Amino acid sequence: MNVFKRGLISIVRRPGKSAILFILILVLSNIIAGAISVKNALVNTENAILEKMGVEVTIEYNWLDITDATPSITPEMVETIGQSEYVKEYDYSTTYYMEARGVKNYYSDYYYDGNGSFTITGGRNTTLQDVRSGDITIKEGRTYTREEIESGAPVLLISDKVAQLNDLSVGSSVTFLYTLYDYSDIVYRKYAAEGDFDIPVLPIEPWEPKVIKTFEFEFKIIGIFSAKPMRYTDWNGNIVETDSPLLNTFYTVNKAINACINEIRKEAQAAGVPDNIYINTAAVFILKHPDYVELFESQNKQHLPKGLVFKNNAKSFESIRTPMANVEWIAEIVMWVAVGATVLIISLLVTLFLRDRRHEMGIYLALGARKGAIVTQILTEVLVVALIAVTLSVFTGNLLASNMSATMLENQLTEEQKNETDGGRDVIPFSDIGISSSKSIGILPVPIEEEDTGRITTEDVMEMYKVRLDLKTVLFIYLIGMGSVLISTLVPIIYTLRLKPRQILM
Amino acid sequence: MPNILSVRNLNYYYQDGDTRRFILRDVSYDFERGRFYVILGESGSGKTTFLSMIAALDTPKSGEILFEGVDIRRIGYENYRRNKAGMVFQSYNLIPYMTAVENVLVAMSITQNKLPADKKETAYNLLQYVGIDKAKANRTVNKLSGGEQQRVAIARAVATDVDLILADEPTGNLDEETEAGIVEIFKSLAHDYNKCVIVVTHSSEIAAQADEVIRLKKGVFLNDGQFSG
Structure with a gap:
């Protein structure tokens, strides 16, 4: 009858105590698992936002600074700036x-x-x-x-x-057409406008310009x-x-x-x-990161001609990061408090249980069992129960965390949004994230509040916020959960096993 | 017959400030195989302490304990308990949630002595020898009577095939009839199986059946070897 069999017999033959231990570990590891899941979900969401929306810097026109010809954004300029390490x-x-x-x-x-x-x-x-x-x-x-x-x-x-x-x-094929006209023969009727200018309004004749060539691009x-x-x-x-x-x-x-x-x-x-x-x-x-915006802009503004400026969405990104960081901070605190509580409570519980088992440990010592074997047996008992509890908590903790943290994050985001609106902004705070290049160039008809439409809303963030079970999260939950139980079990066992058998038994 | 166990100048005391309160003082004795020893003494005479020393459950302050001529410190206390000596306690000290046969099997799984291949059958046979049938052997020990539990404890002590059986007030919690049965087992182990059985007790009834009685008073052996009632 080896130590593992003895451990399993102990679990099965003392169902009440095993159940208490199981429930306690389950509750505590749920908190730990939940906190880890939330923390990882927030990190993943932030990364997902960074990955999906990115921290964008665009080149825009500063019309107040343009006095002569409109500067062009050239591919060469973009290629040069694109080489930046940021x-x-x-x-x-x-x-x-x-x-x-x-x-x-x-x-x-x-x-x-x-x-x-x-x-x-x-x-x-x-x-x-x-x-x-x-x-x-x-x-x-x-x-x-x-x-x-x-x-x-x-x-x-x-x-x-x-x-x-x-x-x-x-x-299918689509053929684009372009007709090159020669307008030089058209004479416009000129009205005398107020001041010294003549304004051409309507052509007199010929009515149609001369077609030089119609291009077809398939x-x-x-x-x-x-x-x-x-x-x-x-x-x-x-x-x-x-x-x-x-x-x-x-x-x-x-x-x-x-x-x-x-x-x-x-x-x-x-x-x-x-x-x-x-x-x-x-x-x-x-x-690569929102923190690089200033460094990037100061490094590359030399490449922009007068009239062109960088525009970034980093500030609006902060509007998302702040509430996420708040929830992440809470999750981190909850996790470490739960780890501390687990170590403390499981230690106390195992100590309490070991008071009953102290005699049994003395018997094993009197029979000549190695201390390592006794430690292995008790650890087997606790860790088998803990393994089942932690495995269950990986799912239940995830489920709980998913519901609770989503509400928490949504509240934080809404609060942050409200704060910004109250602070004088009359647009949705997540200002520029997601505005695509084609929309930002300004050639498309723009709805009244076009600026708002390209922004990340609370709903968008919540859509991206998913408490998922990835391998990293699961491994971390097992590491922290089982590690806490291991430490909290080892301490009272070692405390008991330092005694001589006579001190325990007689 | 060569000694299985010898103690030489054994001392055990508690330090109380600058003074030492001796429990055992300069105790020496030789024990042989095939004999049933009783160490007789009143409460507080140091007999349980002596048994703890020779069972390696505690360590003496000074002196030597030799098993077959080798100091048990050299054998290693843990190793000695595992392979050289079997212990029977007054309060049985069985693992309560295990069956009788499992308790015996636990000891058999810990020892490094060579045992028969079919350990479970051997355990049943040993339990049968001490008067526990198979049905009782399969019960958890807390469902057995005190006498039956003590029989299981004896079976566990001998299950590791050791030659030295040590018992601390083994009948202290038992009635007279059961006590007689237990003593018979000890005598049988000594005489039929050539074990050295050392029993610590204050019972003169048990002492009367011993091959050798050692009186212990205030930590000193008064060993005339004869029981005089």
């Missing part, structure tokens, strides 16, 4: 506006052009910025490959609404995306949901757009007419 990844996109032959726009809640013209947004990463930010989700097909980015392949991703409306699918659809509806609070405080402005956006690679534009410009130059092409370039830099 940057996790970066992206820039060239956006242009072209008509697609035979393709109708989707009538969105607030926007309908009706002329079959679409925003074409380019990218340089295999993961689209708007996919990463959660604004769009690939529904069918794929995004572009590295090879397609490098070669400038004419590939396209379109929204499911536009695809459905126009009976388009992955593999793109192949490789993916179809769905766009997340936007929610915002209107002036009356009602939450309003609208279609995404990205529904009429086509995504391709930067080089494909540039190839089209270069061809048009070349032709315009040959014909000696202005091309009238104004492309927008937006750049976004995702930093």
Whole structure:
């Protein structure tokens, strides 16, 4: 009959005491498991927000500082800044506006052009910025490959609404049209305006400009995306949901757009007419950590010409981090208090139980059992019970923590939001997180409160906040739970075993 | 016959400030196999302390205890208890939630002495020898009477195949009839199985049946070897 069998006999033959020990360890390890789960969930959520939304720094125009020509955001500038050690990844996109032959726009809640013209947004990463930010989700097909980015392949991703409306699918082709006109022959009627200026209003004749060339650019659809509806609070405080402005956006690679534009410009130059092409370039830099924002901006402002400035969303990120840090702090305190309580209470309980078992330990000593064997037997008894209790608590603690901490975090976030609103801000506090490059460039029609729509709301954070059981969490719960029980059992056993058998038995 | 156990100048005392209160003073004696010894003494005479020393449950302040000529400190107290001596206590000291046979098996699993392969059968046989049948052997010990528990304790002591059986007031909690049965077992172990049985008691009835009686008074052996009532 080895020590393990003796330990198991002890558990089974003393069910009352085993049950008390089990219940106590279960309760305490639930608290520990819950606290660990909450802490890990918060860390995971913060990482998820960082991962998904990132801490974004964009390049924006400072119109007050622009007196002459509007400065351009060039790919070279973006590439240089993107090499900073603080940057996790970066992206820039060239956006242009072209008509697609035979393709109708989707009538969105607030926007309908009706002329079959679409925003074409380019990218340089295999993961689209708007996919990463959660604004769009690939529904069918794929995004572009590295090879397609490098070669400038004419590939396209379109929204499911536009695809459905126009009976388009992955593999279909879309032809973009651009007509280069010569306006030089048109004579405008001139009205004398107040002051010294003559303002051209209507052409006299010819009525139509001369067509130099109509370009056709054929793109192949490789993916179809769905766009997340936007929610915002209107002036009356009602939450309003609208279609995404990205529904009429086509995504391709930067080089494909540039190839089209270069061809048009070349032709315009040959014909000696202005091309009238104004492309927008937006750049976004995702930093490794919100704390790097200031360092990054001071390091790279030298690369921006006058009129361009960095804009970041770090401050708004703090609005999320603060309540999360509060809950994380509470979870940490609860965990260590629970660990302390576990060590103390289990120690006292085991000491109490060992008073009964003290005699038994004396018997084993009198029979010549090794102290190590006695320790092993008692530890087997306690740890087998603890193992079952901790295993159960991994799930129950997780379940409890999930419900309780979610409420706690939601309250904290709401409170933080209320504080910021009370503090003079009239917009939702999580200001800029999630605004995609295509939305931030300002060429899309903007709803009244567009700024609000791109922000992370309490609901978004709560959606991301999931108390999950990952391997790291489970291992940590076992480590802390079983470790606490082990220490609290060893101490009273060693205290008893230091005695001579006679002191125990006679 | 060679001595199985010898004690030489054994001393045990409690330090009380600057003075020493002696429990055992300069005790020496030799014990042989095949004999049933009784150490007789009044309460506080030091007989239980003496038994604790030779059972290695406690350590003397000075002096030697030799088992087959080897100091038990060299054998190792734990090793000595495990493989050389079996102990029977007044209060039985059985593990209460285990059955009689499991109590015997525990001792058999601890010793390093060579035992028959079928330990469980051996344990049943030993229990049968001390008067515990198989049905009782399978009961948890707290469902047995005091006399039966003491028989289980004796079976446990001899189960490790040791030659030295030590008993501290083994019949102290038992009636006369049961006491007689227990004493018979001790005598049988000494005489039929060539064990050295040392029993500490204040019972003159048990002493009357011993091969040798050692009187202990105020920590000193008055060993005439004869019991005179």
